[in-house]
Amino acid sequence: MHVPDGFLDATTSLATGAVAVAGVGLALRGARKELDDRTAPMAGLVATFVFSTQMLNFPVAGGTSGHLLGGALAAILVGPWTAVLCVSVVLIVQALLFADGGITALGTNISLMAIVGVLAGWLVFRAIQAVLPKKLALVAPVAVVAAFVSVPVTALAFVGLYGVGGTAPIALDTLLTAMLGWHTLIGIGEAVITGLVVGSVIAVRPDLVYGARRVLKSRELEIRTAEGAAA
Amino acid sequence: MGAGHGHKLHYHGHSPIHRLPAHVKLLALLGLMLTVVATPREWYPLFAGYLAALLVVIALSRVPPTYIAKRMVIEVPFVVFAVLMPFIATGPRTEVLGLTVSEPGMLAAWGLLAKGTLGVIASLTLAATTEPRDLLTGLEKLRFPNQLVQIMGFMMRYLDVVAEEMRRMRIARESRGFQARNVRHWPVLARSAGALFIRSYERGERVHLAMMSRGYTGTMPDTGRTKGHP
Incomplete structure (x- = not known):
């Protein structure tokens, strides 16, 4: 859900714009650490991937369907900084070329979906990964939790912004209940799909999954000989 | 809301609006929308003025208005939210067509619809009259990283x-x-x-x-x- 023009007042829009500029600036520096001089082509292609998966419709029930938001997924697949960059670029392109999300709300959208959404997902992922045993089979289930948490947290951040600069008189607790309730449902869908996608990538190319690198590093080389197999 | 993203929105043409440098158009869009967002929603005539200005630009660009209108479906989920507004907003109640609605809610719904719709029309006009490549050059000129x-x-x-x-x-x-x-x-x-x-x-x-x-x-x-x- 992209915030359109006029949803939050001008001051809040400018403030979130400043947050977005700072966040994307940090992400640009961070992504260079994750990708080095591969940043431009890799982040570009991953952004294209995020954009395309948002076009993949998942049927829910009764003819309705939903699609992936992809913040947590991108963070786990390519690392948090690159993910912030990719989702930001997707949002900029959507606002400029597809009129999805207002141009004055671009800062708000980037702050919410690219910064809060991605970082919430990533922090949850890392926190759980730190306490669980380092097993490849656990990466996808942890991704499920991370993706699930990231959606209501983003909704919560939106309600917070709305409390500061909302333009319509809605009781905040009504909005909070409605947003949290609705986004918990969306979060379940997001969680299931993220888990399935991460699981399918891990099954084929675990080395590509950024969130699995620590697990792979701790794995020891195991030499299986013909004798060993027979024994 | 990605369902409508399949097609490029650019409408090929050679009008003065098409030829305008992209960074000028970007700044104009941003300036216009910041003004619209900052305009108090009770100043009704001004919104008519903004709409008239956008329509003049569209007419100058020779992009068929139906081309823009068709692509405005992107706004639909948001319109649903605005329509709900009078029913969920707080404040004194009033009766319209036999329904009890909130007065400030009605006003807020108008504000959201007016500003949101102007934003969508303005952005679509930019997208229709600017090649993606020019947009990048424009962003570069504006000192985008x-x-x-x-x-x-x-x-x-x-x-x-x-x-x-x-x-x-x-x-x-x-x-x-x-x-x-x-x-x-x-x-x-x-x-x-x-x-x-x-x-x-x-x-x-x-x-x-x-x-x-x-x-x-x-x-x-x-x-x-x-x-x-x-």
């Missing part, structure tokens, strides 16, 4: 390639009799998304190697490309 412009450039360049890849995967699924109908079919779709990620990532690596072998050092060389040349 070079890295970000490069990433956007790659994204715009490979959007059709990746979308086409996804379409081929869908055709492959459907030619095997698969049609996603309910939640039980999610694993199949998710595996497609996973495969799409691996293909995109590997394509990124190939593109990077190809760039390296042509002397890429981290910044794009200025090839003196002309405006509007894809």
Whole structure:
């Protein structure tokens, strides 16, 4: 859900714009650490991937369907900084070329979906990964939790912004209940799909999954000989 | 809300609006929308003025108004929210057509609809009259970080390639009799998304190697490309 023009007042829009500029600036520096001089082509292609998966419709029930938001997924697949960059670029392109999300709300959208959404997902992922045993089979289930948490947290951040600069008189607790309730449902869908996608990538190319690198590093080389197999 | 993203919104033309440099159009869009957002919603005549100004620009650009109108469906989910507003907002109640609605809610709904719709029309006009390549040059002129412009450039360049890849995967699924109908079919779709990620990532690596072998050092060389040349 992209915030359109006029949803939050001008001051809040400018403030979130400043947050977005700072966040994307940090992400640009961070992504260079994750990708080095591969940043431009890799982040570009991953952004294209995020954009395309948002076009993949998942049927829910009764003819309705939903699609992936992809913040947590991108963070786990390519690392948090690159993910912030990719989702930001997707949002900029959507606002400029597809009129999805207002141009004055671009800062708000980037702050919410690219910064809060991605970082919430990533922090949850890392926190759980730190306490669980380092097993490849656990990466996808942890991704499920991370993706699930990231959606209501983003909704919560939106309600917070709305409390500061909302333009319509809605009781905040009504909005909070409605947003949290609705986004918990969306979060379940997001969680299931993220888990399935991460699981399918891990099954084929675990080395590509950024969130699995620590697990792979701790794995020891195991030499299986013909004798060993027979024994 | 990505369903409508399949087609490029650019409408080819040679009007003065098409020829205007992209950074001017971007600044005009941003300036106009900031003004609209800051305008108190009770100043009704001003909104008519904004709309009239946008219509003049569209008329000058010779983009058919129906072309813009058709693409305004992107706004629909948001219109639903605005329509609900009078019923969920707080404040004194009043009766309209036999329904009890909130007065400030009505006003808020008007404000949201007016400002949101102006934003969508203005953005669509920019998208219809500006080539993606020019948009990138415009952003560069506005001192957008070079890295970000490069990433956007790659994204715009490979959007059709990746979308086409996804379409081929869908055709492959459907030619095997698969049609996603309910939640039980999610694993199949998710595996497609996973495969799409691996293909995109590997394509990124190939593109990077190809760039390296042509002397890429981290910044794009200025090839003196002309405006509007894809």
